[in-house]
Amino acid sequence: MIKIQQNFSLKQSNSFGLDSTAQTFIEADNAEELLDSIKSGRSSFSDLLLLGTGSNILLSKPAVGTVIHPVNTDIMILDEFPEYVLVRCGAGMDWDKFVDWTVNCGYYGLENLSLIPGSVGAAPVQNIGAYGAEVSNWIESVNVIDLESFRTFTLNRDQCGFGYRDSIFKDPVNKKWLVWEVVFRLDKEPRPNLTYKPLKQEFPVGYRPEILEVRNAVIRIRRSKLPDPAEIGNAGSFFKNPVISGCHAALLKENYPDIPAYYHDPETAKIPAGWLIDQCGWKGFREGPVGVYPKQALVLVNYGGATSIQILNLANRIIESVQKSFGIKLEMEVRLI
Ligand code: EPU
Numbered sequence: 001m002i003k004i005q006q007n008f009s010l011k012q013s014n015s016f017g018l019d020s021t022a023q024t025f026i027e028a029d030n031a032e033e034l035l036d037s038i039k040s041g042r043s044s045f046s047d048l049l050l051l052g053t054g055s056n057i058l059l060s061k062p063a064v065g066t067v068i069h070p071v072n073t074d075i076m077i078l079d080e081f082p083e084y085v086l087v088r089c090g091a092g093m094d095w096d097k098f099v100d101w102t103v104n105c106g107y108y109g110l111e112n113l114s115l116i117p118g119s120v121g122a123a124p125v126q127n128i129g130a131y132g133a134e135v136s137n138w139i140e141s142v143n144v145i146d147l148e149s150f151r152t153f154t155l156n157r158d159q160c161g162f163g164y165r166d167s168i169f170k171d172p173v174n175k176k177w178l179v180w181e182v183v184f185r186l187d188k189e190p191r192p193n194l195t196y197k198p199l200k201q202e203f204p205v206g207y208r209p210e211i212l213e214v215r216n217a218v219i220r221i222r223r224s225k226l227p228d229p230a231e232i233g234n235a236g237s238f239f240k241n242p243v244i245s246g247c248h249a250a251l252l253k254e255n256y257p258d259i260p261a262y263y264h265d266p267e268t269a270k271i272p273a274g275w276l277i278d279q280c281g282w283k284g285f286r287e288g289p290v291g292v293y294p295k296q297a298l299v300l301v302n303y304g305g306a307t308s309i310q311i312l313n314l315a316n317r318i319i320e321s322v323q324k325s326f327g328i329k330l331e332m333e334v335r336l337i
Contacts, residue, residue: 001071002037003027010067014054015117015229016302016311022049022067029072029092031180035150045147049337050178052091052119056126056235057335060308064337068147068178070121075101078183086140088183091121095128103215107186109138111211112193114218117229117236121179125169127162131218132196136162142169143181152180164270165240165333225296233302234293238315239273239330252326273322273330274298280321290314312336 008025011017024045028034038045047065051057072090075098079086085107089098095118099110112133113123122128123135124142141156161168169177192214194200202217203209209217227234244252249261249269256279261269277283277297284294289306292314293299300311319330 001027001029002033004037008067010051010054010059010064013051013067013069014057014059014235015233016054016058016235016306016308017233017304018059018302018306018308018311020059020061021063022065023047023063024066026066026068027071028068029070029090031072031145031152034068035145035147038147039150048147048176050175052122053094053117055117055229056122056333057337058235058308058311058332059337060312061337070119070178070180072180081188083187083189085186085188086183087186088143088181089120090181091119091179093120095120095123099215102184102186103211106211107188108191108211109133109184109186110135111215112196112199112218114215115222120182124160124162124167124179124182126165127167129165131199131221132193134162136160136167138184138186140183140185142179142183145178145180146176147178148176164243170335227293227295227299227301232293233304233306234299235334237273237298237333238300239277239298239318240333241270241273242276242328242330243268243270244328245269248327271328272298276322276326276328276330277318280318280325282318282321285314287314292318 005025008022010020010022045066049064049067051067051069071092073093074090076088077085078088096115098120099114102110112131113128113135116128116130124139127134127136139157141154142160143154145152168174169179192209198221199217246267246269252259260272260275263269274297282292283297285292289303290310291301291303293301300314322328322330
């Protein structure tokens, strides 16, 4: 199936709920049909945007050329071994529906990533992560369509260049690479990951929860801290957690003994941006339709009718104040389009 629409409003296609129009909006669940349509010139793609559910973008342009939105949702078990299983899923599948499916099957790995808004195809692009888990640890390979050369190819995990909220798919030179399918390698052995303290605290000391209990606990924590994009426009964490030098962290610790810092090695520390923004007094701030979510300062929200300029202005004011107070330059986690 391929569906092509002209002058398509993207308001329902981005979780911030911002207004923008796609000249051409293409939905496809079949790779050959999509490629045929592009090759035959039925679908041109000037000013291309590859879009999942738009849960991690800030649409700042009033119009974009062509949007390609995969809607392939097939799940297939490719191979099964005593300890693990290889499962392929189409890019258009809703992320949490897929996680729910894996949990129901008793396949471990993705349960800590429950309820993250977005599609399966977007998961490797952003290398989504939460509650002590990162999707890259569970990806075996990614099937890609290159919309420039019309080639389809597979990248294994090492070739995907995964980093913190980063991958090869974010590199502008690869902007015509469409993630089409993702192959996950999931454990059949129960191995609950309770490294994230607030998740561990959901259970009695020493308790080994079932996979569904972990998923439900993650859902509870997310709902208590993060706004539902269906109710309040937002794109999750607006900024990345900055990584600073160990020296800088030690200096900050002298002035702010309570500063949370996660050391991956003695040389660098990751500081929660939410804490920095909170310390600068922004939590719960509201000006007209834009604001900082009262329960998590890392999330900027559109209470209704905001423009991308208003959101960006607020983001810049936050960046400036964090820079002034802590000497740290926050970087956006959401993709600016
Ligand atoms: N904090 C504050 N004030 C706030 C928010 C946080 O003081 O307003 C402090 C917390 O008390 C805690 C620390 O900052 O000590 C970390 O907060 P939290 O555990 O809520 O996580 P985070 O670092 O703010 C990251 C991810 C989230 C993910 C959570 C849970 C990034 C940019 N964000 O947030 O991911 O859900 O960890 O693992 O890495 C997303 O990417 O959209 C996202 C929501």
